[in-house]
Amino acid sequence: MQGPHKEHLYKLLVIGDLGVGKTSIIKRYVHQNFSSHYRATIGVDFALKVLHWDPETVVRLQLWDIA
Numbered sequence: 001m002q003g004p005h006k007e008h009l010y011k012l013l014v015i016g017d018l019g020v021g022k023t024s025i026i027k028r029y030v031h032q033n034f035s036s037h038y039r040a041t042i043g044v045d046f047a048l049k050v051l052h053w054d055p056e057t058v059v060r061l062q063l064w065d066i067a
């Protein structure tokens with residue numbers, strides 16, 4: 001029999017000056033992918049990272065990439 005299952009959702013806003021690498025950091029963290037090609041973010045992009053913190057806990061990080 002399993003114990004209680006806990007889920008947590010955290011929203012992280014990533015803000016900073018133009019061209020400093022906010023999108024690159026998010027893509028590297030979420031997708032384990034890095035591209036040296038620059039593409040400006042228009043508006044807001046979202047990414048979701050799911051972490052299995054322990055056997056009973058799931059943490060969902062919603063990362064907001066603010067242009």
